Amino acid sequence: SKFDLPVPQEFKNLSQNRYIAYVAYGSNVGDRFFNILKAIELINSSKHSKVTRVSSLFQSEPMYFTDQNTFLNGCLELETSLSPHALLKFCKEIEYDELKRVKQFDNGPRSIDLDIILFKSGEEEHVLVNDDQLTIPHPRLHERSFVMEPLCELVGHAELHPITAEPIFNHLINLYAKSNAEDVLWRLIPLPARGGKERFLKFKSVTVVDEMTGFHTTKSVSSAYVMGILNVTPDSFSDGGLLQGELDSQLERTKQMVMDVLDKCESVILDVGGCSTRPNSEQASAAEELNRAIPLVQAIRSCKDFPNEKVFISVDTYRAEVALKAIEAGADIINDISGGKFDAEMFSLIANHPTVAYVLSHTRGNIRTMSSKTDYASTDLTDGSHEYIFAQDSSDASSAFIRTIAKETAEQYRKALDDNVKRWQIIIDPGIGFAKKSAQNLRLIKHVEDLKNYSYQCPKHFTTFRNLPVLVGPSRKKFIGEITGDEKPSDRDFATGALSASCVGFGADIVRVHDAKNCSKTIKLANALYRQV
Numbered sequence: 385s386k387f388d389l390p391v392p393q394e395f396k397n398l399s400q401n402r403y404i405a406y407v408a409y410g411s412n413v414g415d416r417f418f419n420i421l422k423a424i425e426l427i428n429s430s431k432h433s434k435v436t437r438v439s440s441l442f443q444s445e446p447m448y449f450t451d452q453n454t455f456l457n458g459c460l461e462l463e464t465s466l467s468p469h470a471l472l473k474f475c476k477e478i479e480y481d482e483l484k485r486v487k488q489f490d491n492g493p494r495s496i497d498l499d500i501i502l503f504k505s506g507e508e509e510h511v512l513v514n515d516d517q518l519t520i521p522h523p524r525l526h527e528r529s530f531v532m533e534p535l536c537e538l539v540g541h542a543e544l545h546p547i548t549a550e551p552i553f554n555h556l557i558n559l560y561a562k563s564n565a566e567d568v569l570w571r572l573i574p575l576p577a578r579g580g581k582e583r584f585l586k587f588k589s590v591t592v593v594d595e596m597t598g599f600h601t602t603k604s605v606s607s608a609y610v611m612g613i614l615n616v617t618p619d620s621f622s623d624g625g626l627l628q629g630e631l632d633s634q635l636e637r638t639k640q641m642v643m644d645v646l647d648k649c650e651s652v653i654l655d656v657g658g659c660s661t662r663p664n665s666e667q668a669s670a671a672e673e674l675n676r677a678i679p680l681v682q683a684i685r686s687c688k689d690f691p692n693e694k695v696f697i698s699v700d701t702y703r704a705e706v707a708l709k710a711i712e713a714g715a716d717i718i719n720d721i722s723g724g725k726f727d728a729e730m731f732s733l734i735a736n737h738p739t740v741a742y743v744l745s746h747t748r749g750n751i752r753t754m755s756s757k758t759d760y761a762s763t764d765l766t767d768g769s770h771e772y773i774f775a776q777d778s779s780d781a782s783s784a785f786i787r788t789i790a791k792e793t794a795e796q797y798r799k800a801l802d803d804n805v806k807r808w809q810i811i812i813d814p815g816i817g818f819a820k821k822s823a824q825n826l827r828l829i830k831h832v833e834d835l836k837n838y839s840y841q842c843p844k845h846f847t848t849f850r851n852l853p854v855l856v857g858p859s860r861k862k863f864i865g866e867i868t869g870d871e872k873p874s875d876r877d878f879a880t881g882a883l884s885a886s887c888v889g890f891g892a893d894i895v896r897v898h899d900a901k902n903c904s905k906t907i908k909l910a911n912a913l914y915r916q917v
């Protein structure tokens with residue numbers, strides 16, 4: 385392709401060398417998210433560069449020239465054999481030749497902007513450039529939250545700015561401490577466009593910095609979403625599939641749930657499950673699961689009463705084959721209680737659908753054995769690795785229990801990223817009731833926010849949960865009944881309503897409930913109480 389630029393002379397003998405570049409992207413014209421996906425594809429289709437990692441996706445208010453559309457921003461890590469100037473030329477060709485950027489004026493609207501932020505000739509050596517064409521590191525890096533926030537997800541908290549010799553993450557925290565630079569950022573989870581419209585789940589958090597100690601922690605400030613459970617387990621002794629009558633009544637039930645929740649909240653996530661995942665429950669076959677869940681997903685998707693920008697469909701499955709059929713039927717989210725542990729094909733399937741979201745939950749063992757795997761003794765760190773826990777009260781947050789949950793979830797998350805799942809697809813879930821005893825479930829709920837403030841640095845890579853939304857599923861679970869004395873799960877809805885409000889107070893971004901009608905009220909109340917946006 386015309387992008388296949390000749391390897392510059394000075395790199396001829398180094399062409400086996402791979403250079404690492406960090407490129408910030410921004411788009412606020414046209415189909416913004418499509419432009420970003422296209423830019424990544426064009427880089428990957430070259431012979432000299434490959435995108436190795438991608439940050440979360442952000443929406444940001446325009447800086448400098450404010451009278452323009454909001455931007456989608458993020459950061460790419462790429463490996464290249466190009467010199468900095470050749471990489472700049474390559475980026476310009478993508479912007480202008482491929483994505484038809486029309487530069488009206490400085491800081492003006494653009495279909496895509498690819499800025500080289502950092503350029504390294506190896507793990508440690510930064511390459512500095514300062515001429516009339518190109519300045520590396522980017523001269524305005526330290527004033528741009530929409531660049532530093534995504535960049536820090538890739539380079540880690542310890543990466544020093546090559547000029548100031550200060551960690552870039554510190555520049556970001558200082559920027560937040562002295563400006564509203566974080567207020568302008570939303571974290572986005574992209575979902576499949578429908579009706580030609582971009583669709584996102586949106587989350588906003590703020591980093592609170594303690595002036596005295598410099599300690600900082602991040603907390604959610606945007607409204608939590610309601611996820612209503614639609615467990616589709618047929619009553620009759622059919623072949624495990626839904627009889628037409630049952631499908632009609634399921635659809636009526638869904639319409640009622642959508643109406644109830646949208647009467648209170650901006651949007652609703654429907655979680656369709658064709659196979660119960662309660663510990664020790666009998667597992668339906670994949671065929672039964674498909675026969676139950678897929679017809680309902682299709683019926684919901686083709687129902688005109690449900691506005692696409694307010695009604696999101698999740699399918700609760702740990703099977704890749706069910707997830708694929710669910711996505712083809714119109715699911716926006718795959719909700720996997722096993723965090724990819726039960727089906728080795730799941731991550732690559734999710735990676736093939738970069739606009740489908742994925743709930744990565746913590747669990748241990750399998751449906752039959754998980755209840756016995758509740759010993760969270762301290763996990764020693766392997767040599768050279770380091771954990772960051774920016775917690776409010778670091779006492780219990782840094783306990784072996786919380787750290788072990790975070791670390792085990794981070795290991796699964798790392799595997800997902802290694803299978804090319806994008807960060808922007810991931811929602812994490814601590815797995816309430818999965819390989820946890822009752823008292824542990826209560827502690828877990830209290831430390832939801834600390835999960836988001838957990839990062840794990842080991843010699844080979846850096847993983848952070850910063851900027852990832854957290855989903856919790858406390859509804860009707862046994863630990864509630866043990867406290868309230870309600871033997872029957874369906875008698876636990878009142879307590880679940882109260883607990884859902886507490887989950888929002890402790891930082892949950894999505895709460896998964898059976899009684900969506902009443903919980904949408906308690907969650908709405910909790911949003912008013914605990915969330916500013």
Ligand SMILES: Nc1nc2ncc(COP(=O)(O)O)nc2c(=O)[nH]1
Binds near residue numbers: 409445446449457490
């Ligand atoms: N929110 C937001 N605001 C912006 N303002 C100006 C520029 C111009 O950037 P340049 O100096 O690299 O051309 N880019 C953005 C952007 O990407 N996001």
Ligand SMILES: Nc1nc2ncc(COP(=O)(O)O)nc2c(=O)[nH]1
Binds near residue numbers: 613660662816860
């Ligand atoms: N993400 C997520 N999904 C889940 N699916 C099923 C159950 C089991 O509860 P149910 O069988 O009552 O739905 N719990 C969760 C949960 O806690 N989180």
